[in-house]
Amino acid sequence: MATIFITGSTDGLGRAAAQSLADQGHRVLLHARSAGRTGAIGELASRSAGIVVGDLARAADVRSIADQVNAIGRMDAIIHNAGVYTRPGRGATPGGHAETLAINTLAPYMLTALIERPGRLVYLSSGLHRGGEGSLDDLDWKKRAWDSAKAYAESKLHVVALAFTLARRWPKVLSNAVDPGWVRTKMGGAAAPVDLDTGQRTQAWLAVSEDPAALVSGRYWHHLAQQQPASEAADPEFQDELIEKLGRLTGVELPQV
Numbered sequence: 001m002a003t004i005f006i007t008g009s010t011d012g013l014g015r016a017a018a019q020s021l022a023d024q025g026h027r028v029l030l031h032a033r034s035a036g037r038t039g040a041i042g043e044l045a046s047r048s049a050g051i052v053v054g055d056l057a058r059a060a061d062v063r064s065i066a067d068q069v070n071a072i073g074r075m076d077a078i079i080h081n082a083g084v085y086t087r088p089g090r091g092a093t094p095g096g097h098a099e100t101l102a103i104n105t106l107a108p109y110m111l112t113a114l115i116e117r118p119g120r121l122v123y124l125s126s127g128l129h130r131g132g133e134g135s136l137d138d139l140d141w142k143k144r145a146w147d148s149a150k151a152y153a154e155s156k157l158h159v160v161a162l163a164f165t166l167a168r169r170w171p172k173v174l175s176n177a178v179d180p181g182w183v184r185t186k187m188g189g190a191a192a193p194v195d196l197d198t199g200q201r202t203q204a205w206l207a208v209s210e211d212p213a214a215l216v217s218g219r220y221w222h223h224l225a226q227q228q229p230a231s232e233a234a235d236p237e238f239q240d241e242l243i244e245k246l247g248r249l250t251g252v253e254l255p256q257v
């Protein structure tokens with residue numbers, strides 16, 4: 001039985017992965033953006049290891065989430081699932097960052113650095129990450145006109161690069177990225193072709209399976225098969241520049257080894 005922390009587990013793929021892992025007998029530590037949203041978890045709450053609360057757009061909340069997780073103990077696996085899609089504008093978090101960057105990139109980066117190192121890390125990316133090239137010049141959308149689709153694509157490229165950085169720097173941790181496909185969730189919409197169960201399967205499998213195929217690191221997955229991500233994601237120079245910039249934007253350093 002493993003203990004798995006899943007961000008954004010009030011809805012969609014995060015909730016579905018939590019449900020599936022709990023049904024397999026694992027302990028899931030859930031996450032809601034606010035105390036008010038914990039109600040959405042329903043009966044799963046009583047079968048969980050707890051619910052941590054915090055808004056990923058707020059750096060102070062992200063630090064608090066890390067503290068809440070660390071107080072419970074070391075996780076066997078963490079699925080960095082929470083995310084937002086196309087926002088109408090750049091927005092500004094309390095720290096002044098673009099909301100998409102803060103929720104989709106800065107929060108998983110900070111949680112990775114601040115939570116006790118787990119055995120496995122899984123990051124939810126998207127096939128759309130392939131449109132995210134060239135993002136490092138204006139990571140926080142301060143110079144460019146807002147482009148919500150491009151901001152989303154960039155954020156999903158960042159998490160593949162983050163997953164691959166950790167695979168390189170932290171050899172004892174299995175770190176992978178997943179494209180769940182276009183899934184019928186609040187984000188994906190009713191017309192999406194992929195059902196929730198298929199959409200959650202790869203990340204749940206990577207989090208706990210002892211199948212040798214799942215015991216790998218630095219790979220990009222789609223529906224239980226490895227795929228080639230954008231070349232930038234696997235480029236150590238891009239990775240190092242990204243991590244250095246994320247460290248400066250958040251004031252949180254990612255341990256080198």
Ligand SMILES: NC(=O)c1ccc[n+]([C@@H]2O[C@H](COP(=O)([O-])OP(=O)(O)OC[C@H]3O[C@@H](n4cnc5c(N)ncnc54)[C@H](OP(=O)(O)O)[C@@H]3O)[C@@H](O)[C@H]2O)c1
Binds near residue numbers: 188
């Ligand atoms: N669905 C797709 O077609 C698709 C395709 C490719 C990749 N993905 C990726 O898969 C992941 C999950 O997507 P989904 O379709 O399950 O999305 P979803 O149905 O919109 O659920 C997103 C989850 O993240 C939480 N969340 C969003 N912003 C948050 C914040 N500021 N603080 C705390 N929690 C926050 C949401 O909380 P609330 O319930 O309170 O809103 C919800 O629990 C995302 O990273 C997404 O980019 C999805």
